[in-house]
Amino acid sequence: MSDHEQQPAPRRGKVLDALTRAERQVFTRPTPKSAKSQIKFLLTRAKGSTKALAARLGVSRRTVQRYRAGQLTTPNKRLRAALMEETESEWQPQVRAQVREQASTSSGMMVEVTAYFGFTASGSSDDGRVRTITTPISPTYVKQILELQEAGATEEDLHPIVAEAITESYFTEWGTRADALTAHFTHVQSINFQF
Structure with a gap:
């Protein structure tokens, strides 16, 4: 599966987007910025499963492995957005819950x-x-x-x-x-x- 085969996710709407933005404003630490650090973080949430993370990001398993190893460093626009979205959705769950x-x-x-x-x-x-x-x-x-x-x-x-x-x-x-x-x-x- 190539990075370009996945279709973009449907837009959620202004109210749902506003709720998501409000939650992300309460983070007490900045989210990981580099693709490698985002992949590493998301792999911890996926219990180390490159297959599960690849499916979640809409890329191949090998692509996830390459970013984790630092062989790839600059994701395309779609993957960069997916990495940011997924990282922010998992970041600081206790802070968000409180x-x-x-x-x-x-x-x-x-x-x-x-x-x-x-x-x-x-x-x-x-x-x-x-x-x-x-x-x-x-x-x-x-x-x-x-x-x-x-x-x-x-x-x-x-x-x-x-x-x-x-x-x-x-x-x-x-x-x-x-x-x-x-x-x-x-x-x-x-x-x-x-x-």
Whole structure:
């Protein structure tokens, strides 16, 4: 199997990408940068199996062996991206778990989103429009979002719960105004989470 036979992975979506970026911002040590060090790290996670790592990266077993031995040092663009993605997804699992636990039980997280927000409420005169909103998300919603992410939820599965979390904190101010308001967001231009 050559490095060029694999097709690129499908794009996950802006909400899922934002959750991944937020997790990677909490790393306490930098991830390995060279292809050789990334291969060595990933081999420890694959319990030394060059075959399993080759399948995961979409390259031949021999290619993995060559990078591990230092015979190859400059991966092509696709392999470089795969190495970085796989390394970052496995890096510092305890740090990631601690941050996720704290966010889902006590601290919550922040969201900054630019999207089209539409509303349904009795007597509302606020027409839908593009808004940029920065607001905290309560631990209850963080827990639901992270559980959905871990269960393999799609972008479409996450939009309603994120919209509900934003509605609660930004539009209804934790239930103190605008009862029965429901906000939906579409056409997400950008979204960022911060633990």
